[in-house]
Amino acid sequence: METTILIGYMAGTLTTISFLPQVIRSWRTRSTHDISFIMLTLFGLGMLLWAVYGFHIGSLPIILANTITFALVVVLVAMKVRYK
Amino acid sequence: METTILIGYMAGTLTTISFLPQVIRSWRTRSTHDISFIMLTLFGLGMLLWAVYGFHIGSLPIILANTITFALVVVLVAMKVRYK
Numbered sequence: 001m002e003t004t005i006l007i008g009y010m011a012g013t014l015t016t017i018s019f020l021p022q023v024i025r026s027w028r029t030r031s032t033h034d035i036s037f038i039m040l041t042l043f044g045l046g047m048l049l050w051a052v053y054g055f056h057i058g059s060l061p062i063i064l065a066n067t068i069t070f071a072l073v074v075v076l077v078a079m080k081v082r083y084k
Numbered sequence: 085m086e087t088t089i090l091i092g093y094m095a096g097t098l099t100t101i102s103f104l105p106q107v108i109r110s111w112r113t114r115s116t117h118d119i120s121f122i123m124l125t126l127f128g129l130g131m132l133l134w135a136v137y138g139f140h141i142g143s144l145p146i147i148l149a150n151t152i153t154f155a156l157v158v159v160l161v162a163m164k165v166r167y168k
Contacts (some may be wrong), residue, residue, distance in 0.1 A: 014130030046098030
């Protein structure tokens with residue numbers, strides 16, 4: 001069971017931090033042309049719903065992880081609008 | 085409780101299908117320059133671990149959702165390598 005929880009935390013950490021290098025790259029290159037706006041919208045909405053789900057079941061890790069990723073996706077959407 | 089499960093399924097569906105429009109866009113434009121390779125790697129690894137986690141706890145929805153997304157991320161990595 002401990003291994004299972006460890007795998008869950010590793011998975012959660014990876015998917016949460018994965019959008020950070022994307023934000024850094026888009027910030028540096030000032031280019032977001034190849035990133036799908038529909039992907040960002042669907043993914044961001046999904047993150048928001050996961051956070052609501054975490055709130056419903058009272059899971060702080062789910063709330064935290066998805067709120068952080070949602071914030072990173074919002075930054076990407078803003079850059080997508082700003083840089084075209 | 086029913087609302088909670090519904091929110092969970094909606095969230096899972098959105099995050100699972102979100103990479104499909106990205107794959108379609110990258111396929112059409114033949115350009116993946118703005119997509120971070122580190123993001124794809126971390127996210128793909130995270131998806132794989134989520135699938136393993138789903139296998140550990142015996143959850144078919146978690147296995148299915150994350151395997152589908154992992155496959156889409158693999159396609160994106162292949163296009164990233166192919167199209168530069």
